Amino acid sequence: MTEQFVLFPDPPPPDLVRTLDLSGYAWTATNTATDLSDVEPDSGWTGAIVSADADPEKAWAICRELRKRDVPVEPLLLLVNGSQLEELQARDELFDDFMISPFHPRELEARLRHLLWRVGRGVRPDVIEYGPLSLNLETYQAQVSGHPLDLTFMEYELLKFLASHPGKVFTRETLLNRVWGYEYYGGARTVDVHVRRLRAKLGEEHAHMIQTLRSVGYKLGQSRW
Amino acid sequence: MTEQFVLFPDPPPPDLVRTLDLSGYAWTATNTATDLSDVEPDSGWTGAIVSADADPEKAWAICRELRKRDVPVEPLLLLVNGSQLEELQARDELFDDFMISPFHPRELEARLRHLLWRVGRGVRPDVIEYGPLSLNLETYQAQVSGHPLDLTFMEYELLKFLASHPGKVFTRETLLNRVWGYEYYGGARTVDVHVRRLRAKLGEEHAHMIQTLRSVGYKLGQSRW
DNA sequence: CACAATGTGAACGGCGTGTGAAACGGCGTC
DNA sequence: GACGCCGTTTCACACGCCGTTCACATTGTG
Numbered sequence: 001m002t003e004q005f006v007l008f009p010d011p012p013p014p015d016l017v018r019t020l021d022l023s024g025y026a027w028t029a030t031n032t033a034t035d036l037s038d039v040e041p042d043s044g045w046t047g048a049i050v051s052a053d054a055d056p057e058k059a060w061a062i063c064r065e066l067r068k069r070d071v072p073v074e075p076l077l078l079l080v081n082g083s084q085l086e087e088l089q090a091r092d093e094l095f096d097d098f099m100i101s102p103f104h105p106r107e108l109e110a111r112l113r114h115l116l117w118r119v120g121r122g123v124r125p126d127v128i129e130y131g132p133l134s135l136n137l138e139t140y141q142a143q144v145s146g147h148p149l150d151l152t153f154m155e156y157e158l159l160k161f162l163a164s165h166p167g168k169v170f171t172r173e174t175l176l177n178r179v180w181g182y183e184y185y186g187g188a189r190t191v192d193v194h195v196r197r198l199r200a201k202l203g204e205e206h207a208h209m210i211q212t213l214r215s216v217g218y219k220l221g222q223s224r225w
Numbered sequence: 226m227t228e229q230f231v232l233f234p235d236p237p238p239p240d241l242v243r244t245l246d247l248s249g250y251a252w253t254a255t256n257t258a259t260d261l262s263d264v265e266p267d268s269g270w271t272g273a274i275v276s277a278d279a280d281p282e283k284a285w286a287i288c289r290e291l292r293k294r295d296v297p298v299e300p301l302l303l304l305v306n307g308s309q310l311e312e313l314q315a316r317d318e319l320f321d322d323f324m325i326s327p328f329h330p331r332e333l334e335a336r337l338r339h340l341l342w343r344v345g346r347g348v349r350p351d352v353i354e355y356g357p358l359s360l361n362l363e364t365y366q367a368q369v370s371g372h373p374l375d376l377t378f379m380e381y382e383l384l385k386f387l388a389s390h391p392g393k394v395f396t397r398e399t400l401l402n403r404v405w406g407y408e409y410y411g412g413a414r415t416v417d418v419h420v421r422r423l424r425a426k427l428g429e430e431h432a433h434m435i436q437t438l439r440s441v442g443y444k445l446g447q448s449r450w
Numbered sequence: 451c452a453c454a455a456t457g458t459g460a461a462c463g464g465c466g467t468g469t470g471a472a473a474c475g476g477c478g479t480c
Numbered sequence: 481g482a483c484g485c486c487g488t489t490t491c492a493c494a495c496g497c498c499g500t501t502c503a504c505a506t507t508g509t510g
Contacts, residue, residue, distance in 0.1 A: 085331040092342040097322070100332055106310040107325055117317040129318075131295045145293060152487055168363045190489060192467070209295055213365050214497070215378040215466065222269075222296055222364065377498060415500060417456065439455065439508065 004041045006030060006048040006073060008062045013051050016079065019105040020049075025112070031058075033065030044071060047115065051079040053101055056087060063094040075115035079103070130166045130221055132206060135159065144206050151201060154179075158194050162210065162220035171217040191218070229266045231255060231273040231298060233287045238276050241304070244330040245274075250337070256283075258290030266371070269296055272340065276304040278326060281312060288319040300340035304328070355391045355446055357431060360384065369431050376426065379404075383419050387435065387445035396442040416443070 003025050007016065010029035020027050025046075028039055036045075048066050052059035059078075066073040078098040080088070088098060097115055099107060128135040132145040140156060142149040151159065161179045162170070170178070172188035180186075195218055199207040210220050228250050232241065235254035245252050250271075253264055261270075273291050277284035284303075291298040303323040305313065313323060322340055324332060353360040357370035365381060367374040376384065386404045387395070395403070397413040405411075420443055424432040435445050 082329055082331070085329070085335045088335050088339065092339050098335070098339070100329065104307055104310070104325065106307070110310045110313050110323070114313065114317050114323070131297050132293045154488070169365050186488095187490065189467090189491090193469095193489075196468070206295070212467070213378075216365060219364060222366070379499065411499095412501065414456090414502090418458090418500075421457065437456070 003046045004028060004043075006036065006045050006066070008048070008050045008059060009054060012049075013053065013079070013101070015102065015105075016049065016051065016108070019108050022105070023109050023112075033062050036066075045073045047075045047077065047112070047119075048073045049077045049079065050095070051101070052084055052087070053079060053081055056084060060087075060091065060094065063091075067094060074119050077111060077115060128160060128163050130163050131209070133159075133163055133209065135163060144202055147203075149201050151198075155194055155198055155201070158191075159198055159220075162218070166221040167219060169213050169217050169219040175217065228271045229253060231261065231270050231291070233273070233275045233284060234279055237274075238278065238304070238326065240327065240330075241274065241276065241333070244333050247330070248334050248337070258287050261291075261294075270298045272337070272344075273298045273301045274304065275301065275320070276326070277309055277312070278304060278306055281309060285312075285316065285319065288316075292319060300344050302336060302340060353385060353388050355388045356434065358384075358388055358434065358445075360388060369427055372428075374426050376423075380419055380423055380426070383416075384423055384445075387443070391446040392444060394438050394442050394444040400442070 005020065005025055005027040007020075007027050007029040008031065010031045011017075012027070012029050017027070027049075030036055030039075050059050050062055050066075063076060063078070066076060075096040076094070078088075078095040079101045080098055082100055085100075088095075096118075097111055099111055126136070126138050128137065133142070134144070135142050135156070137160070142151050142156060142159065158175065158179050161175070172191040175191050176184050176186070176188065180190075195210055195212075199210055202209060210218055211222070212218055230245065230250055230252040232245075232252045232254040233256065235256045236242075237252070237254050242252070252274075255261055255264075275284050275287055275291075288301060288303070291301060300321040301319070303313075303320040304326045305323055307325055310325075313320075321343075322336055324336055351362045353362065358367075359369075360367045360381075362385070367376050367381060367384065383400065383404050386400070397416040400416050401409050401411070401413065405415075420435055420437075424435055427434060435443055437443055
């Protein structure tokens with residue numbers, strides 16, 4: 001119900017308005033980002049759609065304003081015409097997605113839906129996924145490639161922490177601090193045993209997801225470069 | 226820098242190939258995700274571009290495969306035609322961005338650039354770079370001109386220290402103190418052996434990056450004067 | 451040419467890690 | 481309160497990597 005988009009400019013492009021209305025999205029148009037706070041809904045803006053068609057310079061300014069707020073407006077969809085594609089370069093941080101106008105109404109719907117899904121996932125991750133691994137944080141269930149894993153509490157916590165930072169290496173010391181707690185005082189070999197059990201439960205096929213870095217620690221998966 | 230994209234299907238759409246070639250992106254086409262590991266570059270795939278135009282069902286299957294790997298392929302750009310936009314619904318997790326074909330070559334360029342930028346900044350690049358050399362301090366990965374190096378702990382530490390001060394010459398004594406630790410007491414020739422192994426692993430092409438200064442010590446790279 | 455410094459190959463051995471099993475401790479049941 | 485179960489921690493031992501050292505070859509320098 002409280003889907004409220006910010007639109008630029010005011011008045012917005014007719015085809016944009018038409019599609020939003022048909023899709024059931026509410027919107028508010030503006031020409032200046034400064035006075036946005038006055039009309040901002042309590043739940044915050046759902047996102048922004050900025051058309052750079054008419055006044056590109058001002059559109060970029062609006063984007064910057066929207067991004068500079070205490071709570072940046074996300075997602076931000078940019079509408080450009082074909083000749084403006086080069087302008088996107090070196091401005092990657094100012095928008096989340098873009099679309100070439102004139103556009104297909106269904107494309108706008110699809111992009112908005114996908115953008116909302118993406119930010120929704122980012123803000124409140126109730127599941128952590130990495131490759132074949134999937135951790136449901138609400139139900140404490142874990143599975144690899146569809147097969148559920150019967151993990152104990154500590155095993156789950158360790159795997160969750162590793163999967164939250166894929167590719168990053170953690171020393172046993174760090175793992176003890178972050179997973180077991182700062183007040184924990186015990187042997188570092190405890191980590192080894194839990195890693196061993198995790199590998200066993202991951203199965204031979206996925207055991208290598210947790211890698212050992214000799215005289216350093218452990219990491220889950222690999223990040224490229 | 227080896228930018229290597231995975232393309233589906235094989236052969237890929239001609240306009241896609243043409244644009245990628247013109248933009249200077251390397252690519253590999255495939256019809257099955259299973260045999261991808263055989264041709265995967267050492268540095269991993271840069272991303273994937275899946276065309277759902279010809280065979281939508283198989284395209285979705287490919288997307289799932291690419292996402293379920295131990296190292297998920299990211300970013301994944303989906304190519305659809307206008308009538309397939311509805312199929313995107315409820316499949317948000319299978320792609321990062323989509324584009325309607327036929328497409329404007331500049332749009333493809335812009336989307337790829339923005340996608341690469343996004344995934345690139347997603348992981349905070351805590352890396353040391355010097356020339357073709359690149360050290361990821363978080364994952365303890367090292368590579369020269371795209372090829373990963375399989376370094377041991379001490380080799381990595383030594384290379385990291387040298388790369389942190391490019392062009393500067395260090396005596397064996399200094400290296401022992403700074404890399405091995407101040408309390409270390411052992412023969413200085415240990416450094417020589419590690420330098421030798423580093424040179425070997427750097428490959429003949431880059432072995433000269435570590436230079437010997439007779440009766441002084443070692444340095445990495447050239448000091449510019 | 452002589453000597454020193456460095457490169458090279460190989461071998462030793464310590465130490466980090468994997469592995470199996472036992473001990474510990476909390477918690478619920480009888 | 482005694483017992484047993486289960487998750488966790490600790491211990492002991494074996495294995496193999498890899499850091500270190502040595503002997504010898506090669507290169508460079510006065």
